[in-house]
Amino acid sequence: MTNFTYIIESTESKARIDKALATLNAEWSRNQVQQWIKEGHVLVNGVAVKTNYKCQEGDEVIVTIPELEELDVVAEEMNLEIFYEDSDVLVVNKPRGMVVHPAPGHNSGTLVNGLMAHCTDLSGINGVMRPGIVHRIDKDTSGLLMVAKNDMAHEGLVQQLVDKSVTRKYQAIVHGVIPHDFGTIDAPIGRDKKDRQSMTVTDENSKNAVTHFRVIERFKNFTHVECQLETGRTHQIRVHMKYIGYPLAGDPKYGPRKTLDINGQALHAGLLGFVHPRTKEYIEFEAPLPKEFEEVLDYLTKSN
Structure with missing residues (x-):
């Protein structure tokens, strides 16, 4: 697993946690962040929150990204x-x-x-x-x-x-x-x-x-x-x-x-x-x- 830590600044204060994180990391979609929050992978000041949590300046946010699912890509006969x-x-x-x-x-x-x-x-x-x-x-x-x-x-x-x-x-x-x-x-x-x-x-x-x-x-x-x-x-x-x-x-x-x-x-x-x-x-x-x-x-x- 990979951890990311963010300290909320005034620019993200009062924003929803899912929106704030999607703004802080352009590689993350808001839907993906919401899924991580629901699964308990996002902690604010050490506590799990809901997707509608409003950020406060100074909040410490830790995002723990779970290991990606290993997919088995199988060859399939197609009429290409x-x-x-x-x-x-x-x-x-x-x-x-x-x-x-x-x-x-x-x-x-x-x-x-x-x-x-x-x-x-x-x-x-x-x-x-x-x-x-x-x-x-x-x-x-x-x-x-x-x-x-x-x-x-x-x-x-x-x-x-x-x-x-x-x-x-x-x-x-x-x-x-x-x-x-x-x-x-x-x-x-x-x-x-x-x-x-x-x-x-x-x-x-x-x-x-x-x-x-x-x-x-x-x-x-x-x-x-x-x-x-x-x-x-x-x-x-x-x-x-x-x-x-x-x-x-x-x-x-x-x-x-x-x-x-x-x-x-x-x-x-x-x-x-x-x-x-x-x-x-x-x-x-x-x-x-x-x-x-x-x-x-x-x-x-x-x-x-």
Whole structure:
């Protein structure tokens, strides 16, 4: 177990203990802190408290983080759509609704489970839970991902992400009619203080984020756009499009309640290009829009 000790200062005085701790440690979500409090892992001045305890200046707070549950990641046979594969890298088209890697409470049916059945040689840099995973896309986002089959390839691909040299283009359907054909959103993204499981445009504890977009087609109340990532922050396209007033259709976290009934954001990672870490040749792949995305576009066309 790991212990963290905090002395409450005036800035956190009168705040709920769960909110204060989630603010003091940006790596902790408020939900996770609440769970630790309920399990008795948070002591204030040596006494266990409830989640609604109001902090007082000078309080000594000790958080004892229990050992993480060891998950047994099992290989599962899946009908993966492999776009490219050699001894170093693999490019896979992830279907909508599939989680990329296992996590507590969700250790099966993920892309990693399927990759482990498909091939045994995956890089170990990200540990046993994320073998081969270089970058991620959200559960309800479909599209292309590059996977590293050894540590040399992993390091090379990650460096390209750091250097912003990977080509990543997405197609999305957003609320509203965007009047201009092209645009660039340059706005830093960080964790939302009011909702630790969401991201937002903020100057506090944020990282620079840049998204370029172009309009593909306009409809009566929606716009079909292509977004190209310059950086790769969590939920970047979803957050940026909401920030400029055109949230993604179907997005349960960042979009309006009244939206298209499509069970998740209309977002597809359709184009992926990078320099092969061994051959040094640029390779590029394009995945067609999934059937459900095409059906939404057909519906919007007929509704015009």
